[in-house]
Ligand code: HEC
């Protein structure tokens with residue numbers, strides 16, 4: 096009898112517990128809805144706060160909708176998909192030295208707290224889904240201009256624009272009389288009837304900006320050394336062969352050959368003689384292959400270059416640190432030497448991976464690449 100009674104209580108207890116579980120279950124559910132709504136609300140006010148700060152502090156240079164002005168375009172797919180929140184945060188916090196972009200963080204003497212900056216980052220981030228495909232303008236560079244000039248213009252206008260088959264451009268009187276807009280128009284539209292090509296469809300607008308920066312430097316009487324590399328010349332030669340322009344291709348290959356190094360240097364003469372014999376199809380194949388393998392460096396020398404210039408960020412054993420893990424590394428495995436070299440010369444915008452242009456020679460970078468290749472085996 097007593098047993099039966101107990102059983103009853105057990106059942107009642109069990110059902111009560113079940114009901115409780117169901118009830119709290121619903122409570123939990125509605126609680127998580129409530130939390131989500133609250134966090135959405137918090138995010139919204141975070142964003143509103145960010146918008147107010149942006150309008151007050153940033154829009155004068157970057158435009159009310161991030162369209163740019165004295166400051167870069169910020170409402171751009173290119174920038175927002177490549178720059179992480181951390182990068183945006185760090186840029187706003189610390190500013191950009193030697194530009195008009197100030198440091199905004201209080202720890203850098205600016206007016207904004209970390210919380211304020213996080214609000215601005217959320218505000219910028221909200222543009223991402225609808226951001227237009229604008230390639231953020233790079234600051235024009237006379238050195239890049241000089242490099243482009245050496246690869247595309249010097250063939251007619253002479254080294255440093257001192258004149259050749261086409262008139263001298265580095266000419267003080269002319270430079271004084273004509274302004275940047277005139278030069279821009281002349282370059283973009285060319286004078287096809289007089290043998291000056293139309294560059295409009297060949298050069299990107301930021302490349303024209305670089306040329307205008309070079310012309311500006313010439314106007315001030317400055318000399319600008321091109322950061323010419325064998326890799327650039329091979330690009331120009333390949334472009335010329337593709338256009339069936341043997342004369343130009345030979346010009347670039349003959350210029351590149353004395354600068355070439357390593358085992359690939361032996362591959363220039365055969366290609367030059369193919370072009371001289373008008374075997375352009377074969378030349379195109381061999382030149383294309385050379386372009387993709389270039390440069391072939393020395394693994395042993397590369398070890399020292401790596402230790403001095405790369406290990407601080409990528410780790411002495413390539414294990415990574417501030418920089419990515421390089422032993423092994425998918426980007427290196429998937430890229431040709433030419434592509435890795437391009438990265439080392441250009442750096443990656445918005446990351447600690449800086450450009451090595453002017454800091455390490457093409458040969459030193461080639462050696463570092465050979466060393467990195469050995470790690471991929
Ligand atoms: C006085 C003008 C000025 C103001 C005000 C200003 N900026 Fe800038 N900002 C610049 C310039 C110029 C650059 C480009 C610097 C360079 O050449 O690297 C820049 C760059 C940036 C970049 C990097 C963009 C890129 O493409 O890498 C970010 C992000 C940025 N600013 C955010 C802000 C925010 C947020 C504010 C307001 C808190 C702000 N800026 C206020 C002038 C300004």
Ligand code: HEC
Pocket residue numbers: 244247248249250251252260261262264269278281282286289290291292294306
């Ligand atoms: C195929 C040869 C050729 C190439 C390559 C060439 N130009 Fe020219 N360029 C000429 C000729 C020829 C003229 C003179 C046209 C005339 O007589 O009006 C000229 C004229 C000019 C002028 C006007 C000069 C003046 O004072 O009137 C500018 C500026 C110029 N070129 C810039 C460039 C730039 C920059 C490049 C490289 C992107 C370039 N050119 C590449 C042949 C060339």
Ligand code: HEC
Pocket residue numbers: 400401404405406407408409417418419424425426427435438439443446447448449451463464
């Ligand atoms: C100041 C730190 C720093 C130094 C010095 C540095 N790197 Fe980097 N490197 C980075 C960072 C950070 C990245 C990742 C960039 C990114 O987020 O895309 C990177 C990326 C790379 C990548 C691309 C890897 C990938 O997976 O996309 C290669 C290759 C590379 N570095 C090679 C080198 C070589 C070679 C040197 C020396 C000549 C060097 N780096 C020096 C910081 C550095």
